[in-house]
Amino acid sequence: MxxxxxxxxxxxxxxxxxxxxxxxxxxxxxxxxxxxxxxxxxxxxxxxxxxxxxxxxxxxxxxxxxxxxxxxxxxxxxxxxxxxVGMVFQQFNLFPHLSILENITLAPVHVQKRRQIEAEEYGMFLLSQMGIDSHAKKYPSQLSGGEQQRVAIARALALKPExxxxxxxxxxxxxxxxxxxxxxxxxxxxxxxxxxxxxxxxxxxxxxxxxxxxxxxxxxxxxxxxxxxxxxxxxxxxxxxxxxxxxx
Amino acid sequence: MKINQKIFLQFGICIILFCLIGILINNLTVNLIRTGLGFNFSWLFKPASFALAEHPLPYTSSDSYAWALFIGWLNSLKVIVSSLILATFLGTIIAFARTGKNSLLGLISAAYITIIRQTPLLLQLMFWYFVGFLGLKDNMFIHIKNIFNITNQGIDFSGLFFSSEFLALSLGLSIFTSAYIAEVIRGGIISVSRGQWEAFRSLGLSERKGLIRIILPQALPAIIPGLTSQYLNLAKNSTLAIAVGYSDIYAINDTIINQTGRAIECFIILLFSFLLLNLLITNTMEIINRLILNSQKHT
Missing domain, CATH: 3.40.50.300 (P-loop containing nucleotide triphosphate hydrolases)
Known part of the structure; x- marks a missing residue:
């Protein structure tokens, strides 16, 4: 391989x-x-x-x-x-004007052209894997650093990277x-x-x-x-x- | 500085201000007595007896001065609003070109901004009028399926008529202001952290999509105040209409002063017309600003 x-x-x-x-x-x-x-x-x-x-x-x-x-x-x-390829940064670099779930669904919807509902379902699955699904509707500034970085990981995973x-x-x-x-x-x-x-x-x-x-x-x-x-x-x-x- | 001194200083400044205003009012009354006109607005309702080339509402020379002034105000509003939209559109495109990755586009837009900002607006308006639109009248008659017609009066676009004067003024103002707006927008774009660019690029978003969905929304709070002052400048610069013969509020005021000699009253009317126009712009922008800030409270 x-x-x-x-x-x-x-x-x-x-x-x-x-x-x-x-x-x-x-x-x-x-x-x-x-x-x-x-x-x-x-x-x-x-x-x-x-x-x-x-x-x-x-x-x-x-x-x-x-x-x-x-x-x-x-x-x-x-x-x-x-x-x-997914990337996670030192400073998280979440999009502050978008909600946690919107941060995650942005690329699947606008890059991969997946349906909004489908992207949201997968986004929620990723958030629950990261243990932060209860924050989906919040905005990045309302989360702690550790939570923000887990959102950033979920965002990187949303495109199903290799x-x-x-x-x-x-x-x-x-x-x-x-x-x-x-x-x-x-x-x-x-x-x-x-x-x-x-x-x-x-x-x-x-x-x-x-x-x-x-x-x-x-x-x-x-x-x-x-x-x-x-x-x-x-x-x-x-x-x-x-x-x-x-x-x- | 001690409090006593502060009060003394402020008191002194107030006295000087009152004296200055007093002198001005005195001059005014003396001059008015000398001309024998007095200070009143009753002439406003006499027939204007001059023709207007452009009038969005019905107007004949037998209509009153007041109506002529209102038509002028509408003409001003028309050219300001249309230039404001076109300037914002142009400015945004130039700012995008300037901040983008394409170095040729970057160079062209930088040259555009330099040339436009470093030549007088009056000169530019003359250029657009004499080189751009006045030439149309004699040389070209283009008719495309009766949708887009260039005649010796201006341009007819499916029933909507734009005079050469209006087009020259509107285009000139738009291009002039767009250079300043481009710099305001570029400033806002630069204020967004590099990490945001890297984040959207890493997600595979195109430069255009990233700019529109990620960068611009975060740049707006930094852009709006600068944009407002550019809009106000545009509104005030529209008085240069007189140079290309477009009948805006200032040009009509000028005609009325020549006819009636009512300079003081006319300038007061002009003052309030612009105050009204600019308050309209400022308040609209303030509402937009608040909407944006509210929608981004969490950031």
Missing amino acids: EPIVIAKNLTKSYTKGLRALDNVSLTVNQGKVLVVMGPSGSGKSTLIRTFNGLETFDRGELSILGIKVNSTPDERKIQKIRRR LLLFDEPTSALDPERINEVLDAMRRLAEQGMTMVVVTHEIGFAKDVSDQVLFMDSGKVIETSPPSIFFSNARHERSRKFLNQLDNH
Whole structure:
């Protein structure tokens, strides 16, 4: 079976000489969870944002769900990918002027042209899975951060994606709200969802991920299974990073 | 500053203001006595005895000055409302082009805004009148199945007639104001956070749909106040109608002053006509603003 994500030597510089991505290569197979770790500014966010065309790259090869992406973006291809790939952001980015249910039904109705009733039924099903169906009629600002992020996950799931991207989904949350989001993500992984997750949550990475990819200064330092990465990381740079995380 | 000083200062300013108003009123009465006209409005009901090229309601030269002024007010309202709609439509399209991803469209709209904003409106109106519409009268006679006819008077669109003067003024005002409206709308669009753009793009929504369904509703509260002042400017700028010979309230006032010498009364009437027009615009916009804010209370 073809892997969901194949990246070969992805390179991108925002300013000349400074590389946000430096020859990044990776593969994510169906049903696997890849956790991307690294210090801030290491290029983790840039990397996963290239996967749904929010960022472009200068050189290298990228294939998402078998669709080849070039360094010069082809809008139609990007649109095709976005319909099959869900994304969850650090700042939730819910639409504040739409109700929770409207946030979720927007894309199914206007992108997939599904019937309103059908989209609402599926939306309510997703909300109940996330344990927030009682909030369907409310607006984003009336919900806590953890609830908003679970709505964002439900919104990403509404298009029945084959790949889910998480860009630091718990970094903007109060500590006591983090677990409710991580639990929802755990359940998705158990159901066999293919996921790429940028996070600092070691516990989640240990339990859920199949591979941990560690980045620094736009380079992939190492890719290891969590059992090796967290106990016996191959690279000095990775160990230093983990030590710093532990001390916090 | 101590409270005593504050009261003293305010008192002083009041005295100066009263003196100024007193001088103005004195000048006025002295001038009125000199002309021997006095201050009254009874002339309003005498026949105007001048013709009007355009009148939305029946009008002949034997009708009263008051009726002529009302016709002028209607003509003003007609050109203001139509320009307001066209300017908003044009401005929105230009703002979308300017903020969109297409760099050629972005460049064209930026050039449009620059050129329009940096040349005088009077010049633009002259351009549209003499280059755009007056030329039509002599050169072109186009008839398309009696639906769209260009004659030597203007344009006849399935029974609705638009004079060259009206078209030049309306188009000139619309294009001039649209450049400003485009910038107001662009400002509102920029005020919406980048995350909202990324969120709708990630969901596979097209740029156009995202702009209309996600960005614009959130930009409206920032757009409305600026839009209101542009509408008020448009209303006031419509008095340049006199340059292209369109009979708006200002042009008719001008004619009446020439005929009757009633400058003071006419200016008072003009003042209140515009106050009425602009209050109409401000209040309508205030209602729209409140509706939007109410529907977005939760944000």
